[in-house]
Amino acid sequence: MMFHWKIGTAALLSAALAGGTAAFVMATPLFAQEAVKLELWSRQDPSGPLRAGNVVKAAERLNKELEAEGSPKRVEVVVRESPAKGFDDDALQLLKVFGIGEGPDMFIAAHEWICAFQEDGFALKLDDYIAKYPQHFGTIFPSLWKAAKCPDGTYAIPQDAEARMFFYNKKLLREAGYDDAFIDSMPERTLSGDLTMDELLEIAKQVVDKTNAQYGVLHRPNKGPDYIMVFNAYGNDFADPETGNLLLERDKLAAAFGWFERGVKAGVIPANNTAMEFDALRKEFYTGNAAFWMYGIWDLGSVAFPTYGLPQEEKTFFEDWGWIAGPAAEKGGSPVSLTHPIVYVIAADTKEPELAVRLLGHASAADLNTDHAVTTTHLGIKPEQLEDPRYAEAWPLARATDLLKITKFLPNNAQFGELNGIIYAGIQGVESGRLSAQEAADFVIDEASASLKDVIVK
Amino acid sequence: MATIADELAIERRGHRASAARRRTNFVIFLGPAIVLTILFFVLPVIIDIAVSFTDLGRSLRITEFTTEQYQKVFRTDRRLTQVIGLTFIYVFGTLAIFNVTFGLILAITTTAIQNVSGSFFRGVWLLPRMSPSVLYILLWLWAVSPTEAGLVNQVLMQAFGLRAPLDLLTTAPVALIIISNGFIGASMGMIIFTAAIRGIPEHLFHAAAVDGAGTFAKIRFITLPALRWPISFVTIYQTLSLLVSFEYILLLTKGGPFYDTTVYALYVYRRAFESGQYGYGAALALFLIVIGIVVALIGWRFFDMERLLQRPRIEVH
Numbered sequence: 001m002m003f004h005w006k007i008g009t010a011a012l013l014s015a016a017l018a019g020g021t022a023a024f025v026m027a028t029p030l031f032a033q034e035a036v037k038l039e040l041w042s043r044q045d046p047s048g049p050l051r052a053g054n055v056v057k058a059a060e061r062l063n064k065e066l067e068a069e070g071s072p073k074r075v076e077v078v079v080r081e082s083p084a085k086g087f088d089d090d091a092l093q094l095l096k097v098f099g100i101g102e103g104p105d106m107f108i109a110a111h112e113w114i115c116a117f118q119e120d121g122f123a124l125k126l127d128d129y130i131a132k133y134p135q136h137f138g139t140i141f142p143s144l145w146k147a148a149k150c151p152d153g154t155y156a157i158p159q160d161a162e163a164r165m166f167f168y169n170k171k172l173l174r175e176a177g178y179d180d181a182f183i184d185s186m187p188e189r190t191l192s193g194d195l196t197m198d199e200l201l202e203i204a205k206q207v208v209d210k211t212n213a214q215y216g217v218l219h220r221p222n223k224g225p226d227y228i229m230v231f232n233a234y235g236n237d238f239a240d241p242e243t244g245n246l247l248l249e250r251d252k253l254a255a256a257f258g259w260f261e262r263g264v265k266a267g268v269i270p271a272n273n274t275a276m277e278f279d280a281l282r283k284e285f286y287t288g289n290a291a292f293w294m295y296g297i298w299d300l301g302s303v304a305f306p307t308y309g310l311p312q313e314e315k316t317f318f319e320d321w322g323w324i325a326g327p328a329a330e331k332g333g334s335p336v337s338l339t340h341p342i343v344y345v346i347a348a349d350t351k352e353p354e355l356a357v358r359l360l361g362h363a364s365a366a367d368l369n370t371d372h373a374v375t376t377t378h379l380g381i382k383p384e385q386l387e388d389p390r391y392a393e394a395w396p397l398a399r400a401t402d403l404l405k406i407t408k409f410l411p412n413n414a415q416f417g418e419l420n421g422i423i424y425a426g427i428q429g430v431e432s433g434r435l436s437a438q439e440a441a442d443f444v445i446d447e448a449s450a451s452l453k454d455v456i457v458k
Numbered sequence: 459m460a461t462i463a464d465e466l467a468i469e470r471r472g473h474r475a476s477a478a479r480r481r482t483n484f485v486i487f488l489g490p491a492i493v494l495t496i497l498f499f500v501l502p503v504i505i506d507i508a509v510s511f512t513d514l515g516r517s518l519r520i521t522e523f524t525t526e527q528y529q530k531v532f533r534t535d536r537r538l539t540q541v542i543g544l545t546f547i548y549v550f551g552t553l554a555i556f557n558v559t560f561g562l563i564l565a566i567t568t569t570a571i572q573n574v575s576g577s578f579f580r581g582v583w584l585l586p587r588m589s590p591s592v593l594y595i596l597l598w599l600w601a602v603s604p605t606e607a608g609l610v611n612q613v614l615m616q617a618f619g620l621r622a623p624l625d626l627l628t629t630a631p632v633a634l635i636i637i638s639n640g641f642i643g644a645s646m647g648m649i650i651f652t653a654a655i656r657g658i659p660e661h662l663f664h665a666a667a668v669d670g671a672g673t674f675a676k677i678r679f680i681t682l683p684a685l686r687w688p689i690s691f692v693t694i695y696q697t698l699s700l701l702v703s704f705e706y707i708l709l710l711t712k713g714g715p716f717y718d719t720t721v722y723a724l725y726v727y728r729r730a731f732e733s734g735q736y737g738y739g740a741a742l743a744l745f746l747i748v749i750g751i752v753v754a755l756i757g758w759r760f761f762d763m764e765r766l767l768q769r770p771r772i773e774v775h
Contacts, residue, residue, distance in 0.1 A: 092516055095516045095518075096516070096518050099517035100518060120517045120519065122517070274715070275711075429716040432715030432718075434717075435716065447537075450530065450534040450535060450536070451733065
């Protein structure tokens with residue numbers, strides 16, 4: 001009896017267990033959804049809130065895709081915002097964060113910094129993934145991929161592009177005595193190499209002398225890319241084409257610093273430009289107290305339209321405002337413009353590289369990228385975007401695309417960020433009258449040779 | 459015999475007990491101070507020395523131990539001479555003009571006038587020290603703003619008919635950092651000197667008056683001799699704090715224009731935190747530590763601080 005009872009009980013128990021397990025197994029797709037948290041490091045940046053926002057939106061699309069595939073995984077994006085003032089500060093901060101092992105899964109960076117991350121083993125090599133997902137990455141402009149490469153492969157996904165230029169105030173130029181034909185031909189003359197860097201200073205001087213405007217040319221008051229355009233105009237490319245090492249040419253550096261020196265001596269560039277506040281500089285230009293403002297196209301959508309009420313309608317805008325590329329150093333020389341793509345990078349140690357790639361692939365969708373492009377006047381990354389009516393309506397984008405023909409990139413060298421800091425200090429030295437142009441060139445070469453590795457000096 | 463032995467044993471136990479109590483007291487009363495000193499003063503120096511012999515860079519990684527940083531300090535860094543020269547001007551200037559001299563003048567004048575107005579002026583001069591550094595420097599930035607809206611320019615242009623606004627941050631940055639730091643530094647000297655002046659027995663002044671001494675003679679022969687030690691203390695203490703502090707300079711001029719107001723401590727900061735050269739920053743900081751110790755020892759010897767810290771031989775009531 002006992003024995004039978006035992007067998008009976010055992011049978012019952014096994015049946016119950018088996019049933020339970022079966023029920024559990026069947027219910028698994030419902031209950032065993034596995035949440036994958038992917039952390040995205042993003043700088044708080046009013047000129048590009050959708051860089052992170054699009055990744056958050058992309059998670060919805062990726063999750064639908066995962067559901068359709070029957071995968072139990074669901075992605076959740078956690079955005080970690082950093083308060084750094086610029087991409088350079090942000091990159092230095094993030095390198096430290098990675099250094100102590102607290103790095104995110106993905107991050108947003110300025111393209112010239114990616115090799116610094118790659119060199120220290122923090123960035124994931126993406127070539128195979130990019131080839132694997134042509135639906136996401138296949139149509140991104142080939143030129144932009146250049147900005148995503150380090151010597152041994154691709155380490156980033158282009159997020160946007162832009163164009164940098166000299167904005168100018170046509171009203172002030174008219175007041176200074178230039179006629180409309182001259183003013184309206186400036187962009188063309190610049191692109192053909194007829195208008196030079198020194199003529200720009202001359203025009204600015206006329207404005208300062210003959211109008212109430214106080215300033216001729218203003219530029220950013222911190223380390224960043226735009227002023228590198230001036231160095232490009234005087235033939236500095238900063239990278240040795242053969243080795244990719246940093247290249248400094250004393251005469252060309254001195255020539256570029258000379259432009260800033262002449263600008264300050266002529267009373268056109270304020271000696272304390274580097275000590276002024278960003279917002280104060282913008283205010284001086286957009287409220288009509290400066291002839292030229294060396295900056296980038298996104299400033300229209302991010303600041304000029306919303307904050308200073310510049311006309312958003314194309315025709316009205318060009319009545320009083322305009323822009324030119326960076327002029328050539330000498331007549332007949334090459335004009336310059338600079339594009340400074342922002343990129344998405346995936347951390348080398350992320351647990352879910354595949355999901356991160358797919359997530360960023362969805363974030364790079366034409367419609368999402370266009371949202372970013374048209375709201376902040378950045379250039380898109382895919383040809384499909386050009387067909388979007390919203391993109392076509394955002395005339396600054398179409399107009400700025402002209403400059404892409406002559407645009408250059410900053411070199412993707414791990415040390416360029418540091419070199420740029422030294423160049424900026426040189427500009428500050430020249431403008432404040434502490435260094436002559438030649439001394440500034442010597443200063444940059446001394447400092448770079450002392451603190452950076454493998455610098456080629458000519 | 460037995461009793462004597464017992465007594466000795468008891469006495470020894472007593473000694474042991476009191477020795478044990480002394481050790482316990484030592485741990486209880488001095489322990490926390492010693493632990494804190496080691497944690498916040500000794501350990502950082504040791505870490506700094508260790509880091510200075512590495513190649514710790516922007517991603518906080520050490521790949522090798524090296525003396526490269528010291529080679530940089532002595533061979534390749536061309537900014538250092540200028541930075542050290544400026545630091546000397548800054549520390550000596552602030553100390554000589556404000557922290558000691560102006561502090562002394564404030565103390566003597568505010569104790570010479572009526573008590574109420576004296577306290578009022580001392581209170582006014584304490585304000586910069588009491589206000590948060592960021593707020594204090596914001597006020598300065600407004601005062602020396604290179605536009606017509608700056609306080610200095612408003613005064614000069616409206617009251618003195620100056621045509622174009624001055625840009626003091628570009629034309630006189632070193633003077634600005636000395637003045638802005640001095641306004642704060644003067645108050646410490648002022649307080650200490652005032653206390654010392656108040657401590658001088660009143661009858662000495664009366665006696666001097668009877669002897670026909672005037673105001674300056676009283677200051678020269680009574681007040682100043684009594685202030686010898688406070689002056690030594692303020693000089694040494696403020697030298698050390700001026701050497702290592704840079705927050706006001708960083709906020710006011712960011713060390714610029716160019717490197718014009720980059721004092722040594724700020725230079726260390728710029729190297730380490732603005733360019734990510736932590737190893738090099740550590741090597742530079744080590745010299746600051748050494749200089750600090752040397753200055754303190756020189757001061758100790760030169761101003762006879764040991765006597766100042768000695769217990770008074772007799773108690774005076």
